[in-house]
Amino acid sequence: MIIGSHVSFKKDKQLVGSVEEALSYGSTTFMFYTGAPQNTNRQPIDNNLTEEAIELMRDKIDINNVIVHAPYIINLASSNDFAVDFLKQELKRVEQLKMTKLVLHPGSSVKLSREEGIKNIIDNLNKVGQSKVLILLETMAGKGTELGKNFLEIKEIIDGVNYPIGVCLDTCHINDAGYDLTNFDKILDLFDDIIGLDKLKCVHINDSKNLINTHKDRHENIGYGTIGFDNLIKIIYHDKLKGIPKILETPYVSKDDTSKEKLYPPYKFEIEMILNKKFNDNLINDIRNYYNDF
Ligand code: FE
Ligand code: FE
Numbered sequence: 001m002i003i004g005s006h007v008s009f010k011k012d013k014q015l016v017g018s019v020e021e022a023l024s025y026g027s028t029t030f031m032f033y034t035g036a037p038q039n040t041n042r043q044p045i046d047n048n049l050t051e052e053a054i055e056l057m058r059d060k061i062d063i064n065n066v067i068v069h070a071p072y073i074i075n076l077a078s079s080n081d082f083a084v085d086f087l088k089q090e091l092k093r094v095e096q097l098k099m100t101k102l103v104l105h106p107g108s109s110v111k112l113s114r115e116e117g118i119k120n121i122i123d124n125l126n127k128v129g130q131s132k133v134l135i136l137l138e139t140m141a142g143k144g145t146e147l148g149k150n151f152l153e154i155k156e157i158i159d160g161v162n163y164p165i166g167v168c169l170d171t172c173h174i175n176d177a178g179y180d181l182t183n184f185d186k187i188l189d190l191f192d193d194i195i196g197l198d199k200l201k202c203v204h205i206n207d208s209k210n211l212i213n214t215h216k217d218r219h220e221n222i223g224y225g226t227i228g229f230d231n232l233i234k235i236i237y238h239d240k241l242k243g244i245p246k247i248l249e250t251p252y253v254s255k256d257d258t259s260k261e262k263l264y265p266p267y268k269f270e271i272e273m274i275l276n277k278k279f280n281d282n283l284i285n286d287i288r289n290y291y292n293d294f
């Protein structure tokens with residue numbers, strides 16, 4: 001089972017910190033942003049730290065299963081060149097980090113039509129051009145004017161780009177986009193018919209705070225949302241998804257019921273539940289007890 005979570009990438013230790021965090025959760029992979037996801041300020045990559053991190057990963061985490069996430073403010077559906085330039089730079093950083101896969105939100109059409117938005121995404125990806133890094137388009141919830149909210153839109157983009165592009169399926173997003181996760185076989189068949197299962201290179205495993213087709217995109221802890229533990233387990237252990245990295249992006253947990261600040265990562269305990277295939281109905285308290293004692 002190749003499973004891990006989103007982890008941080010901080011100034012001082014860079015990838016070393018990310019690997020240490022992933023290993024502390026019992027992960028066999030991880031995903032990170034190379035800087036703050038909401039801005040494009042980036043500090044130089046320290047190659048010594050990268051080498052140290054790769055050494056730390058040895059025999060535990062295969063670098064080919066590690067995922068980088070592009071900052072979500074890159075909007076390739078817009079017609080200006082800022083997103084293109086930044087994505088080019090980001091791909092260089094990903095290469096320098098020896099990583100092979102970058103997850104990207106396709107973009108939002110904002111004031112443009114859906115067709116113009118999709119056309120811009122295709123043109124901009126063609127301007128960015130092929131690199132050693134495989135770009136994975138993420139399936140979106142369809143919040144606001146988000147594009148890539150169904151398999152047909154993703155396919156349209158893939159077909160327009162003149163080099164290979166992969167896909168990252170997000171369980172919370174497709175639930176919110178209207179796909180019924182109680183019948184995942186049917187979703188995979190549809191994915192295979194429209195896009196082709198060979199394009200699927202990453203799965204984001206999240207429960208959802210909202211009902212199917214609500215277009216909200218609010219993640220929930222595993223087994224605590226509307227998708228539910230059993231449906232998520234079926235997805236995680238699905239035969240056709242063997243060997244594909246599964247990444248948790250579930251919300252942090254607050255110190256206690258009164259505090260709003262989300263301080264504690266849930267991943268160690270969620271991964272444990274997943275590996276045991278047994279729902280923990282005391283998850284939140286177990287997380288609080290563990291980190292309060294730290
Ligand atoms: Fe994402
Ligand atoms: Fe996601």
Ligand code: ZN
Nearest residue numbers: 172173217219
């Ligand atoms: Zn999301």
